[in-house]
Amino acid sequence: MSDKLELYTKTVPNDRQLLIQSMKFYAFIHFSINTFTGKEWGSGFEKPELFNPTALDVDQWCRAIKSAEMKGVVITAKHHDGFCLWQTQTTQHSIGYTPYKNGGGDIIKELSEACKRYNLRLGIYLSPWDRNCKLYGTSRYMDFYIEQLTELLTQYGDIFMLWLDGACGAALDGKTPMSYDYDRIYNTALHYQPKIILANQGPDVRWVGNESGIARISEWNVIPASNSARNLACQQTDADNKQFQDDCLNNMSDDMGSREVLENYDSFVWRPAEVDVSIRPGWFYHSSQNLRVKSINKLMKIYYGAVGGNSLLLLNIPPNKKGLFHKRDVLRLKKMGDLIRLEESLKVAIDNVFTTSNQKTEFPLLNLKTGGTYSPKINDKYDITLQFNKSTIDRVTIEEDTRYSQRVEEFVILTQNAGKTIKLYSGGVIGFNKIAIFKPIMTDNLTLVILQARLEPYIKSIKIHKVGGFRSKQI
Numbered sequence: 001m002s003d004k005l006e007l008y009t010k011t012v013p014n015d016r017q018l019l020i021q022s023m024k025f026y027a028f029i030h031f032s033i034n035t036f037t038g039k040e041w042g043s044g045f046e047k048p049e050l051f052n053p054t055a056l057d058v059d060q061w062c063r064a065i066k067s068a069e070m071k072g073v074v075i076t077a078k079h080h081d082g083f084c085l086w087q088t089q090t091t092q093h094s095i096g097y098t099p100y101k102n103g104g105g106d107i108i109k110e111l112s113e114a115c116k117r118y119n120l121r122l123g124i125y126l127s128p129w130d131r132n133c134k135l136y137g138t139s140r141y142m143d144f145y146i147e148q149l150t151e152l153l154t155q156y157g158d159i160f161m162l163w164l165d166g167a168c169g170a171a172l173d174g175k176t177p178m179s180y181d182y183d184r185i186y187n188t189a190l191h192y193q194p195k196i197i198l199a200n201q202g203p204d205v206r207w208v209g210n211e212s213g214i215a216r217i218s219e220w221n222v223i224p225a226s227n228s229a230r231n232l233a234c235q236q237t238d239a240d241n242k243q244f245q246d247d248c249l250n251n252m253s254d255d256m257g258s259r260e261v262l263e264n265y266d267s268f269v270w271r272p273a274e275v276d277v278s279i280r281p282g283w284f285y286h287s288s289q290n291l292r293v294k295s296i297n298k299l300m301k302i303y304y305g306a307v308g309g310n311s312l313l314l315l316n317i318p319p320n321k322k323g324l325f326h327k328r329d330v331l332r333l334k335k336m337g338d339l340i341r342l343e344e345s346l347k348v349a350i351d352n353v354f355t356t357s358n359q360k361t362e363f364p365l366l367n368l369k370t371g372g373t374y375s376p377k378i379n380d381k382y383d384i385t386l387q388f389n390k391s392t393i394d395r396v397t398i399e400e401d402t403r404y405s406q407r408v409e410e411f412v413i414l415t416q417n418a419g420k421t422i423k424l425y426s427g428g429v430i431g432f433n434k435i436a437i438f439k440p441i442m443t444d445n446l447t448l449v450i451l452q453a454r455l456e457p458y459i460k461s462i463k464i465h466k467v468g469g470f471r472s473k474q475i
Contacts, residue, residue, distance in 0.1 A: 077124050142181045219310045
């Protein structure tokens with residue numbers, strides 16, 4: 001087994017993956033001709049003149065996204081209907097043939113410039129399935145797609161993510177779903193944007209397996225190579241969103257990377273999970289859903305399950321026909337950001353750090369000094385004791401240094417209180433971010449004990465928080 005553990009721990013993130021792990025939380029924007037037809041999946045035969053946002057304000061989008069503490073935004077440059085939001089030379093099914101700015105508008109350009117103003121990263125969703133293009137299903141389609149991709153990656157500055165949707169309902173049009181040349185897509189993307197993250201149908205980030213905002217209790221980043229890239233738990237093949245979500249949850253594997261699972265494989269990849277979910281029931285805006293915006297309680301439970309559970313969170317906010325986020329959505333985002341900022345403000349200052357040997361240490365880690373990584377090995381027992389001014393605390397944020405892979409398999413959080421050892425929390429994986437929430441307690445010390453790990457663990461950061469942040473009985 002030790003040989004296997006060495007193999008698992010040699011699987012580490014690339015620089016692009018380290019970047020997206022540091023972002024943790026970013027926005028999705030579904031905006032297209034569907035916004036004006038009331039559809040989730042367009043037919044590809046819509047008249048471009050239907051697209052006419054009369055008060056579009058990308059700065060409003062960015063302000064709202066920034067208020068939620070999100071770090072970037074991915075926009076549907078082209079959804080399945082084939083309608084393009086930029087000035088493309090590839091098709092007339094695009095913004096260039098709409099009343100918006102008399103055909104001179106370019107929403108990708110506008111959003112790119114706004115992202116720079118608000119210090120947000122811009123990502124692109126470019127659907128491989130295209131219901132409008134007559135070349136779809138032929139050998140010439142990939143040339144068409146690569147031309148569109150090249151336009152997007154060479155005209156709008158840095159693009160942090162290419163989001164490749166696996167949905168395909170070609171059978172609805174009497175066609176056979178075609179096989180895409182993904183290697184050509186990846187190579188083109190990395191040629192023009194070497195730091196770009198290839199997500200969903202790409203090798204850098206995988207879909208969690210549902211669109212309901214549900215993350216796994218134990219999410220592993222190291223998974224079998226055979227479960228990599230385009231091999232997903234469920235592929236969307238129809239526009240029945242409710243049925244699709246139910247099917248995906250029924251087929252979602254609870255365990256993607258435990259020792260028991262990995263034991264059956266010989267090759268592995270680093271591929272973190274992304275939880276993609278909409279703030280509303282639909283991905284595109286529908287006025288009938290204005291009273292069905294997810295509650296702040298629901299949104300924060302999703303946040304803690306994903307961001308607090310070693311996963312990435314991609315939250316969709318769809319603009320309305322005017323080209324604006326609805327006020328209810330904006331208020332929810334602001335409240336989310338307020339709660340995230342509040343938790344950070346409640347961080348406890350650490351006075352001392354001790355290890356198993358009970359020797360005070362000056363480790364430059366845990367965000368105490370200048371940054372670093374901790375992994376002492378003392379009789380195969382790993383623990384870190386933190387001392388601080390007596391405070392009522394109820395949560396701890398822990399990060400592994402994933403440059404050394406994901407190693408922690410089981411841990412507990414303890415405190416010494418009134419001469420007794422009290423267990424505050426029991427957990428499994430940590431990964432690049434774990435938020436452990438427990439019953440409030442007044443104490444001046446806390447010990448992280450790692451009970452099981454793949455070889456020695458590497459802890460990058462521990463933050464202790466006072467009570468006052470968001471709580472839910474379900475967390």
